[in-house]
Structure formats: C-alpha cells, structure tokens
Amino acid sequence: MSDAYALFLGCTIPLKFPHFEKAFREISALLDITYKEMEGASCCPDPVATQSLNVDTWLTLAARNLAIAEKMDLDIMTVCSGCYETLKTTRVLLEEDKDAFGRVNSVLNQINYKYKGTSDVFHFVELFVQDEMLEKIREKIVTPLDNLNIAAHYGCHLIRPSNILQFDDPERPESMDKILNILGANTVAFASKLECCGYCARLNEDIGFKLVEEKMIDLTRLDNEVDVMVAVCPACVSQYDRKERLLQRNTEEDLNIPILYLPELMALAFGVDQTKLDLSRRSVKPKKLLEKLKI
Amino acid sequence: MTEEKAQKIVKASELDHDLRYKISEQVGAKTLLKCIQCGVCSSGCTVSEFIDLQPHRVVASLLLGLKDVILSSNAIWTCSLCHRCTERCPKGVDYSFILALIRNLAVEEGNAPKEYTDTIKTIYENGFVVPYTEGMKKTIDRRRESFELPEIVSPNLDEIRFIIKNTKLGNLIENENNDKKEDK
Ligand code: SF4
Ligand code: SF4
Numbered sequence: 001m002s003d004a005y006a007l008f009l010g011c012t013i014p015l016k017f018p019h020f021e022k023a024f025r026e027i028s029a030l031l032d033i034t035y036k037e038m039e040g041a042s043c044c045p046d047p048v049a050t051q052s053l054n055v056d057t058w059l060t061l062a063a064r065n066l067a068i069a070e071k072m073d074l075d076i077m078t079v080c081s082g083c084y085e086t087l088k089t090t091r092v093l094l095e096e097d098k099d100a101f102g103r104v105n106s107v108l109n110q111i112n113y114k115y116k117g118t119s120d121v122f123h124f125v126e127l128f129v130q131d132e133m134l135e136k137i138r139e140k141i142v143t144p145l146d147n148l149n150i151a152a153h154y155g156c157h158l159i160r161p162s163n164i165l166q167f168d169d170p171e172r173p174e175s176m177d178k179i180l181n182i183l184g185a186n187t188v189a190f191a192s193k194l195e196c197c198g199y200c201a202r203l204n205e206d207i208g209f210k211l212v213e214e215k216m217i218d219l220t221r222l223d224n225e226v227d228v229m230v231a232v233c234p235a236c237v238s239q240y241d242r243k244e245r246l247l248q249r250n251t252e253e254d255l256n257i258p259i260l261y262l263p264e265l266m267a268l269a270f271g272v273d274q275t276k277l278d279l280s281r282r283s284v285k286p287k288k289l290l291e292k293l294k295i
Numbered sequence: 296m297t298e299e300k301a302q303k304i305v306k307a308s309e310l311d312h313d314l315r316y317k318i319s320e321q322v323g324a325k326t327l328l329k330c331i332q333c334g335v336c337s338s339g340c341t342v343s344e345f346i347d348l349q350p351h352r353v354v355a356s357l358l359l360g361l362k363d364v365i366l367s368s369n370a371i372w373t374c375s376l377c378h379r380c381t382e383r384c385p386k387g388v389d390y391s392f393i394l395a396l397i398r399n400l401a402v403e404e405g406n407a408p409k410e411y412t413d414t415i416k417t418i419y420e421n422g423f424v425v426p427y428t429e430g431m432k433k434t435i436d437r438r439r440e441s442f443e444l445p446e447i448v449s450p451n452l453d454e455i456r457f458i459i460k461n462t463k464l465g466n467l468i469e470n471e472n473n474d475k476k477e478d479k
Contacts, residue, residue, distance in 0.1 A: 049414035
C-alpha cells in the first residue's frame with residue numbers, strides 16, 4: 001500500500017451522507033492518512049442499475065474514474081463498498097480481457113482519457129487493518145470501547161467475490177473485527193453475520209425487509225446485548241437504519257439496534273467532538289450507546 | 296405450475312444454440328461453459344425463495360439456449376448482488392456477473408426497468424447517482440459547508456454523456472428526451 005491516495009468519495013456519501021465523510025476525514029487526519037481529492041470524478045458508477053443496463057457503460061465510466069487517479073499517479077481509496085466493488089472489478093476485468101480493454105479505451109480516447117490499469121483500488125478497511133495502522137489506531141484511543149458489544153456487518157461488496165477483491169476471507173472475514181477489537185470492543189459472533197443487507201435487490205423491497213428483520217432478530221437473541229452494529233458501506237447503513245424503524249412498527253420485539261458507519265465509531269473512540277458528527281441524523285438514534293460511553 | 300413447465304415440449308428449432316456463446320464470449324463470462332450443474336449457486340442464493348427459476352436452472356437454460364425461459368423469468372431481475380453464487384461455484388462461473396450480462400440482453404430487447412433507466416438518466420444529467428443541480432445542489436452545498444467539507448467539483452458532463460451515448464445507452468436517454476418534448 002502506498003503513502004498517499006486519491007480519495008474516491010462516490011455519490012452517496014458526499015451528497016447524501018456528508019456526516020459520514022466528515023467522520024472519515026476526522027479520523028484520517030488523526031491517523032495521518034494522506035490523500036488528494038479526485039476532482040472531476042463521477043459516480044463510480046453504481047453496480048446495480050448501470051451494470052444491469054450495459055456492462056460496457058459501467059466499465060467505461062469506471063475506467064474514466066480510474067484514469068483520473070492514474071493521472072494523479074496514485075492508488076484509489078474508497079469509502080463505500082459499492083464504489084470499491086465497481087472500481088476494483090473493472091480493474092480486474094480489464095486486465096483479464098484485452099478486447100474489453102480496447103473497447104473501453106477507444107471510447108475514452110475520444111474524450112482524451114487513457115486507461116492503463118496502473119492505479120490499484122483499496123477500501124479504507126484494507127488500510128486500517130494493516131499492522132502498523134492498527135498500532136496507530138491503538139495510540140489514538142481517547143475513549144476505549146471496552147464495555148461495548150458490537151456486531152460487525154461486513155456487507156457483500158467488501159469481501160465477495162474474493163477472486164476479484166482479493167482481500168479478506170470470504171467465509172470467515174476478520175478485518176472489521178480486528179479494528180473493533182483494537183478499539184477495545186467485544187465483537188459478537190452471530191449466525192447471520194455474513195448475510196446481505198438486501199439494498200441492491202432494488203426491484204423487490206420485500207427481500208430487504210426479510211434480510212434486515214432476520215439479522216435484527218438474530219442479534220436480539222444473543223446472550224450479550226448488542227449496543228451497536230457497524231458497517232463500512234453507506235448503502236448497508238441506510239438500509240438497516242431505515243428498515244429497522246419500519247419493521248419496528250409491526251412487532252413486539254425491540255429491533256432498534258443503532259447502526260454506525262465504522263469511521264463514526266472510530267471518531268468517537270478518538271475523542272472527536274460528537275457534535276461535529278451529527279450522529280442524530282438517523283432513524284435509530286445511538287443515544288444509549290453515547291450514554292454508555294459517557295459522551 | 297412446475298409440472299406444466301416440465302411437460303412443455305420445446306422443439307430443437309426453438310432453441311437458440313448460440314446463446315451460450317453469445318454470453319460466454321463477453322467480458323467476465325468465459326467460465327460459463329464449465330458449469331457442471333452441481334447446484335451450489337442455488338443452495339446459497341440469498342433470494343432463492345423470491346425467484347421462479349433457481350440460479351443453476353438459469354445457467355442450464357442458458358446452456359440449452361432457452362432464451363425465452365430465461366428472459367421471462369423473474370430471476371434475472373431479482374438478485375441482491377451478494378455474490379455468494381460466484382464465490383462458491385466450484386468451476387469458477389461468475390453467475391452474479393453473468394446475470395448482469397443477461398439483463399443487458401433484456402435491455403437490448405427493450406425491457407429495461409424504469410427504476411434503472413431513471414438511475415442512468417440521473418447520472419446523465421448530474422454525473423452522479425444523486426441529483427446535484429439547481430435547488431438540490433444548493434441544499435447539498437449548504438449541508439457540506441456546515442460540516443466544513445470541501446466543495447464538490449462535478450465531472451465534465453459532456454464526457455459522461457459521451458460515454459453513455461457511445462456505449463449503447465444513448466437510446467434510453469433519447470427516448471426520455473422525446474417523452475419530455477411530447478409531454479410539453
Ligand atoms: S455452482 Fe457453478 S458449476 Fe455449480 S451449478 Fe452453479 S454455476 Fe454451475
Ligand atoms: S448474487 Fe444474486 S443470484 Fe447470486 S447468490 Fe446472491 S442473490 Fe443469488
């Protein structure tokens with residue numbers, strides 16, 4: 001991994017959830033992560049609609065973004081698993097398939113871009129879980145998360161398909177747990193840990209409702225009360241946050257487990273002033289969690 | 296229903312024998328022909344109970360050339376992109392991606408879901424999947440300012456539009472523009 005990155009924000013975080021971006025920038029500053037803004041980058045583009053409509057459109061828009069990072073001579077750092085999947089998959093597919101590589105470049109050349117395949121793509125979790133970074137994280141802790149039970153939601157596009165993403169173990173991932181454990185938290189084991197949030201099944205909302213409900217029920221049945229679930233993708237966070245609330249209306253169970261974007265929780269552990277983070281901007285408020293942390 | 300399907304006799308002349316190659320020749324789909332019909336993709340599928348044709352059956356239909364069976368199945372549009380099928384396939388078939396190639400085929404035949412065409416139109420108009428023009432832009436910029444976040448530098452929209460038009464999706468956008476004109 002390199003010393004500096006081209007920061008690829010995508011659309012969802014900067015335009016819909018700027019408070020997540022804030023948390024990410026706050027912790028990056030504390031951890032001395034150096035990045036440059038990717039001016040002129042577009043939507044990654046999204047791995048659901050654009051890819052479904054035309055794979056070439058998807059690859060070419062993605063390659064344009066990759067080419068911007070190449071011009072900066074930097075590897076890309078993503079803050080969203082959807083962007084991570086799109087950009088990394090494009091990189092791998094265009095390396096494997098010379099025809100597609102040529103097709104993409106023949107379009108890009110006409111708008112004065114050239115895709116070479118020289119910039120790699122990382123999700124911030126990949127960076128944070130490096131040994132020296134874990135050490136740095138440990139050094140920055142102001143409020144240890146010692147008394148918290150946390151459920152790590154990896155989400156799909158961080159770890160699968162592993163032959164493309166080549167990161168964590170797809171059936172037994174541990175990167176997020178490692179980061180949470182360094183912060184002092186206890187991470188819980190649960191049956192539905194690797195289940196999908198259902199956000200990408202956009203044409204049938206029932207799928208998302210079923211998946212969110214299953215995971216929440218699973219979490220409420222554990223011996224330890226789960227204080228918070230943590231995810232690393234804005235789609236997963238918003239999916240659980242919104243659907244938990246809607247499901248709550250029709251059940252006796254208490255399904256309201258707050259869900260935080262990992263950098264938000266890290267920011268709390270690092271003592272970042274929580275008023276900067278606007279943690280109340282969600283349906284399931286992490287009120288109890290803040291009380292427990294005495295923040 | 297299942298019985299009815301099983302009994303339907305398909306004549307050899309109705310099969311699209313090139314379908315398997317049409318897909319396998321494309322980017323990311325080379326391993327399609329190696330499928331051994333083990334059913335692993337279906338056994339772990341997140342949306343199994345929501346689809347009328349299980350993943351391994353979609354692959355079998357693809358290999359047989361049963362194009363209409365595939366294109367009329369809800370399986371091609373019902374996928375959570377969890378990638379477990381691809382992850383676990385013993386023969387390296389990237390089913391979740393092949394499904395996208397099949398959706399591309401359906402789109403070519405004029406069957407693009409409105410939700411998806413709306414998304415590409417938003418990208419065409421904003422460069423982003425979230426509307427970022429006029430009033431929306433002002434609201435977003437104000438919010439970002441309150442967090443002291445840097446200003447967003449939008450992509451050059453001519454470039455984004457050029458790419459969309461030159462990768463065969465121009466017609467989806469044009470239809471929309473025509474619709475708009477007609478509305479007025
Ligand atoms: S898991 Fe792979 S080999 Fe087995 S049926 Fe599915 S696509 Fe075919
Ligand atoms: S990616 Fe789609 S088809 Fe494959 S297992 Fe997941 S939901 Fe099923």
